[in-house]
Amino acid sequence: MNNALTNAVVTTRSEALGADGSAATDPTDRLIYFKGAFVPACEAKVSVLSPTSQFGLNVFEGIRGYWSADALQLLLFRLPEHIERLFQSCKILGLKCPLGAEELEEKICKTITLNRYQEDVAIRATVFVDEEGSWSSSEPVQVFIAPMPRPRTNIAAIEGKSACISTWKRIDDRTLPPRVKCGANYINGRYAFLEAKRNGFEIPFLLDASGKVSESPGACIFLVRNGELVTPSISNSILESITRDTILRLALDLGIQVRERDVDRSEFYIADEAFVCGTAAEIGPITSVDRLPIGRGKVGPITTSLYEAYLNVVSNANAPYPEWRTPV
Numbered sequence: 001m002n003n004a005l006t007n008a009v010v011t012t013r014s015e016a017l018g019a020d021g022s023a024a025t026d027p028t029d030r031l032i033y034f035k036g037a038f039v040p041a042c043e044a045k046v047s048v049l050s051p052t053s054q055f056g057l058n059v060f061e062g063i064r065g066y067w068s069a070d071a072l073q074l075l076l077f078r079l080p081e082h083i084e085r086l087f088q089s090c091k092i093l094g095l096k097c098p099l100g101a102e103e104l105e106e107k108i109c110k111t112i113t114l115n116r117y118q119e120d121v122a123i124r125a126t127v128f129v130d131e132e133g134s135w136s137s138s139e140p141v142q143v144f145i146a147p148m149p150r151p152r153t154n155i156a157a158i159e160g161k162s163a164c165i166s167t168w169k170r171i172d173d174r175t176l177p178p179r180v181k182c183g184a185n186y187i188n189g190r191y192a193f194l195e196a197k198r199n200g201f202e203i204p205f206l207l208d209a210s211g212k213v214s215e216s217p218g219a220c221i222f223l224v225r226n227g228e229l230v231t232p233s234i235s236n237s238i239l240e241s242i243t244r245d246t247i248l249r250l251a252l253d254l255g256i257q258v259r260e261r262d263v264d265r266s267e268f269y270i271a272d273e274a275f276v277c278g279t280a281a282e283i284g285p286i287t288s289v290d291r292l293p294i295g296r297g298k299v300g301p302i303t304t305s306l307y308e309a310y311l312n313v314v315s316n317a318n319a320p321y322p323e324w325r326t327p328v
């Protein structure tokens with residue numbers, strides 16, 4: 001750890017950097033925005049008795065930044081949409097974020113510049129209920145913004161993953177609305193993930209309350225059937241994924257028909273291709289489900305072309321949809 005940074009609230013770039021002017025590489029050294037100031041991550045502490053600690057009372061976003069070697073800039077992908085979803089999660093959960101959208105965007109960008117990243121990053125922006133309280137507390141509400149290096153997937157090395165249908169059901173709008181990106185919701189995915197791992201699978205998928213395919217614990221799903229792209233609708237107990245929306249648009253640009261509709265478990269078995277998508281997952285091909293091969297059991301051509309289009313749009317400063325990229 002860089003001791004010069006401990007006990008310090010940092011306001012300038014030079015204060016943030018190591019002696020050689022490089023970006024912080026030790027995760028405890030990186031600067032995060034925490035409760036109104038920029039501090040080393042190791043100094044950001046919340047009470048063990050806080051609602052966020054005790055009950056997972058927080059909402060958050062995972063945002064990716066892709067380093068553009070041409071533009072010499074980090075490109076934050078669909079930042080305004082992430083901020084909008086964060087506010088929607090706050091609204092449903094009865095939390096008042098102390099920062100407005102513009103301030104939040106500014107703090108996120110400043111956190112990046114202070115750390116001087118010149119590589120791909122993932123940023124966690126979290127609104128949480130602090131100080132001693134219970135699950136019903138609605139204040140004090142605080143914010144942290146924490147970036148960390150996270151390289152993009154190497155498209156030349158992508159491999160398909162084995163999936164299963166979990167015996168656990170996806171939470172739904174009558175219990176814990178999945179469109180809220182809330183820490184506590186992830187425990188549902190944890191049960192499914194633990195079960196999948198015990199049984200030798202890499203990724204579980206959960207069915208919704210009516211038995212239709214919903215999503216995996218941290219990503220949405222797409223199937224290819226007869227050349228068409230199919231994905232569960234936003235009423236199938238999914239998070240309203242920004243990557244899913246991106247893929248739907250890129251598919252249309254590539255001339256691929258898209259359908260948002262119910263998907264049966266047995267339809268998954270006979271799909272030609274399947275992949276998950278999400279900010280963290282990017283695009284993750286699925287080549288078997290419940291030990292049945294998807295198509296020929298290999299990464300398919302539609303998955304590959306969407307992957308190329310996706311990596312281009314997130315990381316190329318000159319790609320279409322400039323409004324999706326916030327340069328920092």
Ligand SMILES: Cc1ncc(COP(=O)(O)O)c(C=O)c1O
Nearest residue numbers: 218219220239241242243278279
């Ligand atoms: C449960 C769940 N579904 C889907 C996604 C994908 O959402 P996005 O594309 O907005 O990252 C995520 C990731 O955040 C998730 O946690």
